[in-house]
Amino acid sequence: MKKIILFSLFIASTLFAAKEDFQGCIxxxxxxxxxxxxxxxxxxxxxxxxxxxKRDMVEEPNIVKIGEAPQKVIQYITK
Incomplete structure (x- = not known):
């Protein structure tokens, strides 16, 4: 029973680790x-x-920030 649980934990962790998409990024x-x-x-x-x-997935890529998202402007209007 221990082996089955350990095996399922290992498989689940590798499946989630292999996911390469970023949330909200294109x-x-x-x-x-x-x-x-x-x-x-x-x-x-x-x-x-x-x-x-092909892309070398072992070596770390060089990342440069080229643009920043505009900040949200919140106005509090009171009478």
Whole structure:
């Protein structure tokens, strides 16, 4: 019974860890090495290293913030 529970925990954790999407972010793929990711917090330019003409998922990409989201303006009007 222990083995079954441990195995199911391992499988569940790897399935959730393999999910690569960001909540609320949209990726605009410029090329295999460059992308622009638009998130609610701002826009980012991401540069990936290439390994045999594919993205190298082991090496950390270079991330540069190119734009910031506008701040919400809240007005409190009283009479």
């Amino acid at each position: 990726e605009l793929k410029l090329s295999e090495a460059k992308s622009i990711i638009s998130c609610p917090s701002g826009d980012y330019e991401v540069t990936f290293a290439l390994n045999r003409d």
